[in-house]
Amino acid sequence: xxxxxxxxxxxxxxxxxxxxxxxxxxxxxxxxxxxxxxxxxxxxxxxxxxxxxxxxxxxxxxxxxxxxxxxxxxxxxxxxxxxxxxxxxxxxxxxxxxxxxxxxxxxxxxxxxxxxxxxxxxxxxxxxxxxxxxxxxxxxxxxxxxxxxxxxxxxxxxxxxxxxxxxxxxxxxxxxxxxxxxxxxxxxxxxxxxxxxxxxxxxxxxxxxxxxxxxxxxxxxxxxxxxxxxxxxxxxxxxxxxxxxxxxxxxxxxxxxxxxxxxxxxxxxxxxxxxxxxxxxxxxxxxxxxxxxxxxxxxxxxxxxxxxxxxxxxxxxxx
Numbered sequence: 001x002x003x004x005x006x007x008x009x010x011x012x013x014x015x016x017x018x019x020x021x022x023x024x025x026x027x028x029x030x031x032x033x034x035x036x037x038x039x040x041x042x043x044x045x046x047x048x049x050x051x052x053x054x055x056x057x058x059x060x061x062x063x064x065x066x067x068x069x070x071x072x073x074x075x076x077x078x079x080x081x082x083x084x085x086x087x088x089x090x091x092x093x094x095x096x097x098x099x100x101x102x103x104x105x106x107x108x109x110x111x112x113x114x115x116x117x118x119x120x121x122x123x124x125x126x127x128x129x130x131x132x133x134x135x136x137x138x139x140x141x142x143x144x145x146x147x148x149x150x151x152x153x154x155x156x157x158x159x160x161x162x163x164x165x166x167x168x169x170x171x172x173x174x175x176x177x178x179x180x181x182x183x184x185x186x187x188x189x190x191x192x193x194x195x196x197x198x199x200x201x202x203x204x205x206x207x208x209x210x211x212x213x214x215x216x217x218x219x220x221x222x223x224x225x226x227x228x229x230x231x232x233x234x235x236x237x238x239x240x241x242x243x244x245x246x247x248x249x250x251x252x253x254x255x256x257x258x259x260x261x262x263x264x265x266x267x268x269x270x271x272x273x274x275x276x277x278x279x280x281x282x283x284x285x286x287x288x289x290x291x292x293x294x295x296x297x298x299x300x301x302x303x304x305x306x307x308x309x310x311x312x313x314x315x316x317x318x319x
Contacts, residue, residue: 004044005088008279012037012092013113015122016285017263019271022105026096029108033277034094037112040279042087050074095119098129098263103145104235106131106260107271112282127264128212128229134257135242137222137249144239146256154252161219167248168214168226171241175211179231209233211241265292 002010020029053075056068095116097109111119137156141148213229228238239255246253261268270288272281 003088005041008044008283009041009089009092011283012041012279012286014115014286015097015109015111015118015266015289016115016282017097017107017109017266017271018277019268019273020100020105020108021274022103022257022259025102026099026108030094030096030110033110033282034092036277037092037094037279037282038087038089041089041092043279050076097122100260101235103147104258104260106258107263107266107268108260109263109266112286115286122264125264126231128231128262129233129260129264130262131228131230131233131238132217132257132259132261133226133228133238133242133255134259135224135226135245135253135255137224137246137251137253139254140243140246140252141254144236144243144255146254148254152252154246156222156249156251159221159249159251161216163249164216164219164224164245167245168216170248171245172211172214175214178208179210179212207232209237214241 018029018033020026051074053073055071055073057071092112093116095111097111097119100106100108109119109122111117136146137159138154139146139150140152140154142151143149210231210233211228212231213227215227216224217227218225226242228241230238235258238258242253242255270285272285
C-alpha cells in the first residue's frame, strides 16, 4: 500500500529548470532543492495511527465502597510516530544539466528521478543555448571578467555601433563555417540540405565551442549588450569572445555579466525563482514540461502526416 509520501515521490519524475542567481555556486542551488524536496515529500507522511487502550482509574464517588473503573480511550501509537521511526525518505537525487559558473546567472536545468537519465539525452542533442552578455569597453582583465585583475585600459570614442556589428557579423560567419566543418556532412548533398531545413545541422558529437548567432541588442558606449546563441560553450569562452571583440575594434572590452536565457526547450519563463524551489512548485514544473513535450510531439506528427493530392483536392492518407 503506497503512502501519500510515496505517491508524491513518484510524481517527481522528470526535468525542470530554475533561475540560478549570480554569485551562488550551482552545487548550492542543487543541494538546496534536494533539501526542499525531501522536506516536502516527508511532510506528506501518513498520520500517526491510533490504538485502543483500556485505562483504569479509582472511583471515589462513594466513600464506603472504593473500587476501580475501566475506560476505553484511543491514543496515538508512539512507536509509529515520525520522531521515533525517522523520515520516510532519506535522499532524493537531483541531477544537474549544463552548469553555470559562480558569477553567471539564468536558466539551470535539473532532473529528478528518471529525469536524471533524460539529462544525458539533453547533453547529446544539438539544441543551442541563448545568453545575454553585459559588456563594457575600455578595460581588459586577466580572466576576461569585470572582477579580474586589470591589465590594460584604453579609449573607445572611435567605436560606433556599425563597426561593432561588422565585427560580430565576421565572428558569426567564421563560426558558421566551423560548424559546417564539424558536421562531417557533405554540404553539397541532399542530406545536408534536409538537416539544415530541420535545424539538425551541427557538430557531430562534442566539438569546440561554436557561436550560431551573435548580435548587438544595446549600444551606449562604454556599455553594450550582446545576444548569443551557441553550442558546447563555457561561460569563460563567452567572456573571451567579448575580449576579442574589443581587440578587433582597436580597444578593450570586458564582460560584466553572463545570463543564460534559454537551454533547449527551457526558457526564463519556465525557470523557478528562489521562493518557488519547493516540492509543490517543482512537481508543477515537471507536469508542465511533460505537457509541453506531448504538445510538441503531437505537432511534429501532424507536420509529418502524409497526404495525397488528386485533381486539385487534398486528401489525407486515411481517407
